[in-house]
Amino acid sequence: MTVNGLPSLIHEVKKMLVQYQVFSKDEKIVITTGTQQALYILTQILFPNEGDTILIEQPTYHLFNRLVETTGVKCIGIKRDANGIDLNQLETIFATNHIKFFYTIPRFHNPLGTSFSKKEKLAILALAKKYNVYIVEDDYLADFERDQKVDPLFAYDLYDQVIYLKSFSKIIFPGLRIGVIVLPDNILSNFLALKRVIDYDTSLITQGALELYLKSGMFTSHSTLLAKRYAKKAMLLHQEFERQIKECSISIDYKRPISLDTKLHFTLPQNINLIELIQRLNAENVLLKSINENYLSNFNKENIIKIDVRNTNKSLIPTGIQTIFQILGQMV
Structure with a gap:
């Protein structure tokens, strides 16, 4: 050893x-x-x-x-x-x-x-x-x-x-x-x-x-299986998000990544209260959280929302994304 x-x-x-x-x-x-x-x-x-x-x-x-x-x-x-x-x-x-x-x-x-x-x-x-x-x-x-x-x-x-x-x-x-x-x-x-x-x-x-x-x-067989499963979730996540953003009246900063992950992020206008948004989504069983902990304490924090569907049932992804945009529309 x-x-x-x-x-x-x-x-x-x-x-x-x-x-x-x-x-x-x-x-x-x-x-x-x-x-x-x-x-x-x-x-x-x-x-x-x-x-x-x-x-x-x-x-x-x-x-x-x-x-x-x-x-x-x-x-x-x-x-x-x-x-x-x-x-x-x-x-x-x-x-x-x-x-x-x-x-x-x-x-x-x-x-x-x-x-x-x-x-x-x-x-x-x-x-x-x-x-x-x-x-x-x-x-x-x-x-x-x-x-x-x-x-x-x-x-x-x-x-x-x-x-x-x-x-x-x-x-x-x-x-x-x-x-x-x-x-x-x-x-x-x-x-x-x-x-x-x-x-x-x-x-x-x-x-x-x-x-x-x-x-x-x-390890190889398990990782290959998971990669395929996550790739399908990632594609569904980004497709539904991009469909919803076209109909959204709020100015949202989002850019499609070169490689799709089961995570995506988007930046909201400063007048949108992230804490309120997260609380209202949680009440609808759409669980999101702030990414403030991902910053150094003294670094400027932006109005960013992260979505991660890695552990989300694939069938629930479209409904979850639709709920996010519905709540956002109510907060304008």
């Missing part, structure tokens, strides 16, 4: 990662107790570029926002919306701050449901190289990608500056506290040194269960 993880599991994970166009040596793959542990370690260790500030797209995964704020890590945000991020602003931030790493969710963004194009990925990598910034790529929904031509940032990285994160909680079950991180050689030893102190052995039982799941082929 090593601090990296069960060698036999790492071997299986390495084969799995190839399906996502992530090619790595065994020794650069580390099994962690969830991706949250991996993110914590990354925020604490010294990086070769000696950066002292973490850049986080906003909004983003809410627990990473809380992690940096709770631990007092120096961080700043950059706006991300349906159009991606402003690359000129990204360059300005890289050029004027000592950025340690840029945390991003390139595909099926949480909470927006959007994905970067290949052109955007290459532009981000070029800026990272120019200003010696590392990128932490959270690819938590890689298993649901239906387009085989779509590759992660990691696949385009020529300079060993992308740190790749993968979670299993969305594809197996949330209680499985296990994650995978692929690290550059010049960060690996610092990462393992801290992991050895805080958590030498990620649960052997959990690792063994995941290894069996991967080796038996159950």
Whole structure:
């Protein structure tokens, strides 16, 4: 047993990662107790570029926002919306701050449901190289990608500056506290040194269960089945939403993503009270919530609604979308 993880599991994970166009040596793959542990370690260790500030797209995964704020890590945000991020602003931030790493969710963004194009990925990598910034790529929904031509940032990285994160909680079950991180050689030893102190052995039982799941082929068959199921839900969600928005009198900012997710978001005028909207929808059994928790506390929060139908019965999606627009119409 090593601090990296069960060698036999790492071997299986390495084969799995190839399906996502992530090619790595065994020794650069580390099994962690969830991706949250991996993110914590990354925020604490010294990086070769000696950066002292973490850049986080906003909004983003809410627990990473809380992690940096709770631990007092120096961080700043950059706006991300349906159009991606402003690359000129990204360059300005890289050029004027000592950025340690840029945390991003390139595909099926949480909470927006959007994905970067290949052109955007290459532009981000070029800026990272120019200003010696590392990128932490959270690819938590890689298993649901239906387009085989779509590759992660990691696949385009020529300079060993992308740190790749993968979670299993969305594809197996949330209680499985296990994650995978692929690290550059010049960060690996610092990462393992801290992991050895805080958590030498990620649960052997959990690792063994995941290894069996991967080796038996159950993971591949299960993820393929779920991907097909979610793709149908995503298509229905966006089709119904786009049908309803054509008949809506309210000015709603929405852009169809290049890859459809079971999540979508839209921005409402400032005169629409989101709290009231959510309460009225909840009363109609349409359960939505604010994405304010997906922002850093001091970052400007927009009037955004997120819809996620991953765990919604497919037959209920059209009715739910219609209800949202009916309530909106009553609030004008």
